[in-house]
Amino acid sequence: MSVGNPFVKSSIERSVQDLPALPSVVMRILKETESPTACAVTIERMLSADQALASKVLRVVNSAYYGLSGQVVSLSQAIVILGMQQVRNLVLSVSAYSAIKPRTPRQQETMKIFWLHSFGTAAATQFIAQRKRFSNQDAETAFVGGLLHDIGRLFLFSNFTQTYDQVLRFAEQKQITVESAELRLLGISHGEVGAQMAEYWKLPKPLVRMIGDHEDPTEDNIDPMLYALNIADWITKDLYFDPEKIETTSPSDFVMNWLNFTPEEVDLLKEDTAEKIEEAQQVFGLLAA
Numbered sequence: 001m002s003v004g005n006p007f008v009k010s011s012i013e014r015s016v017q018d019l020p021a022l023p024s025v026v027m028r029i030l031k032e033t034e035s036p037t038a039c040a041v042t043i044e045r046m047l048s049a050d051q052a053l054a055s056k057v058l059r060v061v062n063s064a065y066y067g068l069s070g071q072v073v074s075l076s077q078a079i080v081i082l083g084m085q086q087v088r089n090l091v092l093s094v095s096a097y098s099a100i101k102p103r104t105p106r107q108q109e110t111m112k113i114f115w116l117h118s119f120g121t122a123a124a125t126q127f128i129a130q131r132k133r134f135s136n137q138d139a140e141t142a143f144v145g146g147l148l149h150d151i152g153r154l155f156l157f158s159n160f161t162q163t164y165d166q167v168l169r170f171a172e173q174k175q176i177t178v179e180s181a182e183l184r185l186l187g188i189s190h191g192e193v194g195a196q197m198a199e200y201w202k203l204p205k206p207l208v209r210m211i212g213d214h215e216d217p218t219e220d221n222i223d224p225m226l227y228a229l230n231i232a233d234w235i236t237k238d239l240y241f242d243p244e245k246i247e248t249t250s251p252s253d254f255v256m257n258w259l260n261f262t263p264e265e266v267d268l269l270k271e272d273t274a275e276k277i278e279e280a281q282q283v284f285g286l287l288a289a
């Protein structure tokens with residue numbers, strides 16, 4: 001078995017560069033929300049320019065996941081209730097996932113599981129952010145990191161379906177993690193692919209870093225957002241992989257030490273996340289519509 005086939009790697013990297021750009025309205029909203037003088041009215045005006053996107057945002061905001069069922073009738077209300085950052089996160093995630101089109105029923109099904117895994121991870125990240133008293137801005141970035149962290153995996157699965165199936169089978173046969181199998185067969189991990197996508201889309205730097213390093217944060221550089229994501233991902237991991245078949249590793253000791261939760265608190269985090277995932281079931285249907 002060749003280690004990290006350079007041809008596979010470069011063809012993956014090339015096809016990242018062929019992705020559609022994010023809609024210009026998304027880029028404008030991203031820019032606006034980063035500015036200290038960001039203004040809700042401006043965001044609303046920008047978002048209204050893309051009605052398809054605007055109506056998706058409204059549908060998702062009204063889902064059980066956000067606990068606002070049916071109460072939000074306008075974009076301006078959505079921005080007031082959720083805040084600019086949350087609306088930005090939604091817009092960004094909806095658009096990033098729209099760049100990857102499912103072509104077969106199986107891909108459609110995988111897409112759904114990805115969404116649930118992503119919403120679950122985002123919710124768990126948010127719970128941790130609250131408990132660890134992140135600043136609002138860090139908590140928002142962590143949340144959107146949760147939504148987008150596995151975008152590279154979805155990309156590989158959708159655009160290199162057969163190759164990625166081989167990766168999954170290889171991991172299962174050898175009882176190694178999917179990440180090790182990716183490195184062995186593709187020469188690149190899904191985290192790195194995701195980071196290249198995020199860079200290509202000019203997403204904020206902290207997001208690029210979170211996506212790139214979510215599977216293996218390092219100890220020497222304590223990074224609360226990344227650690228929170230790593231734990232949240234582990235909590236929702238069985239939503240994508242069959243844990244009976246595929247090896248998953250729990251977060252490193254230094255990450256769990258940072259979290260500093262009792263086993264009961266970890267259980268509670270799992271329960272709360274499971275509840276959110278239940279509610280997220282609805283979101284997918286709304287997005288696919």
Ligand SMILES: [Fe+2]
Nearest residue numbers: 149150214215
């Ligand atoms: Fe991942």
Ligand SMILES: [Fe+2]
Nearest residue numbers: 117149150233
């Ligand atoms: Fe994940």
